[in-house]
Amino acid sequence: MADPAPTTGASDTRDTAEPLDLVRLSLDERVYVKMRGDRELKGRLHAYDQHMNMVLGEAEEFVTVVDVNEDTYEEVVRIVKKEHEMLFVRGDGVILISPPTRA
Amino acid sequence: MSQIVKSPTDFLSNVIGQPVIVKLNSGVEYHGTLACLDGYMNIALENTEEYVNGSLKNRFGDCFIRGNNVQYISAAKQR
Numbered sequence: 001m002a003d004p005a006p007t008t009g010a011s012d013t014r015d016t017a018e019p020l021d022l023v024r025l026s027l028d029e030r031v032y033v034k035m036r037g038d039r040e041l042k043g044r045l046h047a048y049d050q051h052m053n054m055v056l057g058e059a060e061e062f063v064t065v066v067d068v069n070e071d072t073y074e075e076v077v078r079i080v081k082k083e084h085e086m087l088f089v090r091g092d093g094v095i096l097i098s099p100p101t102r103a
Numbered sequence: 104m105s106q107i108v109k110s111p112t113d114f115l116s117n118v119i120g121q122p123v124i125v126k127l128n129s130g131v132e133y134h135g136t137l138a139c140l141d142g143y144m145n146i147a148l149e150n151t152e153e154y155v156n157g158s159l160k161n162r163f164g165d166c167f168i169r170g171n172n173v174q175y176i177s178a179a180k181q182r
Contacts, residue, residue: 023167097166101163
């Protein structure tokens with residue numbers, strides 16, 4: 001009888017063995033990035049590192065701003081869009097990265 | 104979820120490939136299938152739904168979540 005092999009975490013190799021593989025497979029694709037501070041980015045992923053520092057090309061930045069009307073205290077949400085030809089993103093602000101949905 | 108859980112790591116290896124709910128420090132929840140995770144608690148999810156204040160805000164086929172934002176990973180009921 002063979003001894004049961006000691007389990008060392010994920011043993012079955014799936015399409016992504018570690019989460020960073022998902023980011024590696026998104027290189028040169030247009031990715032969606034959710035950032036801290038109600039910011040969202042879309043851009044072509046040129047480079048990244050282990051901190052999730054990233055370089056995005058033809059990047060669009062969407063900033064969600066909530067204005068409160070002084071009289072009615074009504075909250076008005078608006079999205080400010082900025083465009084950047086090339087953008088370096090510091091990794092510590094990153095919450096989520098999603099590659100484009102593959103058809 | 105009938106496997107024996109002896110440590111947090113055992114729990115995590117048991118829920119790989121299972122539906123989970125990941126809650127972030129911001130309160131936002133991600134419901135999806137746990138593809139994999141690493142020592143930083145970086146997470147890859149499949150067929151993800153983003154819930155803000157309990158309502159569905161976004162869907163992602165695949166998504167990577169940076170580990171520092173994670174508050175908990177919950178084994179979700181089978182969807």
